[in-house]
Amino acid sequence: MPFFSTKIPDEYDKTERLDKYIASLPNGMNRSKLKSGVTNILVNGKKQKVSYKVKAGDQIDIDWEENIPDDIEPEDIPLDIIYEDENVCVINKKQGMVTHPACGNWNGTLVNALLFHWGRQKIPQLKEGKTSEILERRRPGIVHRLDKDTSGIIITAKNRKSEEWLQSQFQNHKKIVKEYIAICTGRPQHQHGIIKTNMIRDPKNRKRFRAVDLQTEGKFAKTYYSAIACYGEYTLMRLRIATGRTHQIRVHMKYLNCPVLGDKIYSKPDKLFPNVSLMLNARMLKIELPGNKEGELSVFRTKTPERFKDVMKVLHKKFPKTILPKDR
Numbered sequence: 001m002p003f004f005s006t007k008i009p010d011e012y013d014k015t016e017r018l019d020k021y022i023a024s025l026p027n028g029m030n031r032s033k034l035k036s037g038v039t040n041i042l043v044n045g046k047k048q049k050v051s052y053k054v055k056a057g058d059q060i061d062i063d064w065e066e067n068i069p070d071d072i073e074p075e076d077i078p079l080d081i082i083y084e085d086e087n088v089c090v091i092n093k094k095q096g097m098v099t100h101p102a103c104g105n106w107n108g109t110l111v112n113a114l115l116f117h118w119g120r121q122k123i124p125q126l127k128e129g130k131t132s133e134i135l136e137r138r139r140p141g142i143v144h145r146l147d148k149d150t151s152g153i154i155i156t157a158k159n160r161k162s163e164e165w166l167q168s169q170f171q172n173h174k175k176i177v178k179e180y181i182a183i184c185t186g187r188p189q190h191q192h193g194i195i196k197t198n199m200i201r202d203p204k205n206r207k208r209f210r211a212v213d214l215q216t217e218g219k220f221a222k223t224y225y226s227a228i229a230c231y232g233e234y235t236l237m238r239l240r241i242a243t244g245r246t247h248q249i250r251v252h253m254k255y256l257n258c259p260v261l262g263d264k265i266y267s268k269p270d271k272l273f274p275n276v277s278l279m280l281n282a283r284m285l286k287i288e289l290p291g292n293k294e295g296e297l298s299v300f301r302t303k304t305p306e307r308f309k310d311v312m313k314v315l316h317k318k319f320p321k322t323i324l325p326k327d328r
Contacts, residue, residue, distance in 0.1 A: 045203025
């Protein structure tokens with residue numbers, strides 16, 4: 001992904017929009033590219049918009065996309081469909097599949113597969129205009145997402161009315177239940193608990209996020225955890241999220257000193273499982289579907305992935321199973 005970085009001189013004394021300032025630089029980017037191709041703008045490590053008024057000393061870091069395709073094409077990719085009706089499609093996403101097209105992953109995504117499955121035509125892409133409209137064209141039917149290496153349940157909308165219905169529920173997480181299982185390295189101090197922090201993008205690494213205290217600026221994130229069992233210094237976790245932040249579970253498990261096994265961003269390589277992939281799976285979703293009676297929730301579950309079974313076989317052989325004492 002292309003990257004642009006600059007620091008505003010200390011003697012700068014104007015009040016100017018970020019996009020106008022960047023466009024004025026000899027090696028800058030024109031305002032059209034900033035509006036249509038930018039995926040992330042950080043000023044002093046915090047996310048900002050192109051309308052931000054720059055000031056002396058600001059450190060500006062910008063990620064943008066090149067070679068945006070003219071169309072998002074349907075692709076004949078097999079899907080593990082759990083449930084489908086005229087409004088929604090619930091899929092057990094395989095590990096390694098990207099949810100929607102973006103820089104570096106313009107094909108082979110869940111969106112490409114859904115367009116083919118639904119018998120849809122290719123979707124022309126906007127390269128100029130409002131950012132919200134540009135992104136909407138890339139994410140038809142997508143109301144929430146899973147990281148590429150997180151497997152499990154994801155629900156998609158087959159029409160605009162259902163999309164708005166589901167989006168309203170994901171914006172208010174009190175109406176839905178999302179449960180994950182994870183194998184983590186380390187043992188938590190308590191059998192179960194609640195993690196409440198704010199989250200910010202790591203200013204030292206744009207691919208990472210950090211959990212910070214609630215008094216620090218950032219987005220609020222809340223995760224419920226329960227240690228099902230421990231095996232040596234490994235823990236099988238049940239997790240529920242009350243907010244939907246990017247990398248939330250992975251960041252919160254690191255915050256708990258129990259990073260998810262196989263997490264190449266938030267944990268170190270494991271000696272016992274050096275080649276293991278991310279041990280995180282979205283196993284249950286409870287949600288009110290369009291057309292349900294008010295308050296009637298539908299429940300969807302997935303089977304335990306084979307990669308989890310393989311790791312658990314090793315843990316069962318090497319370590320005794322330990323149940324942490326319940327908190328008083």
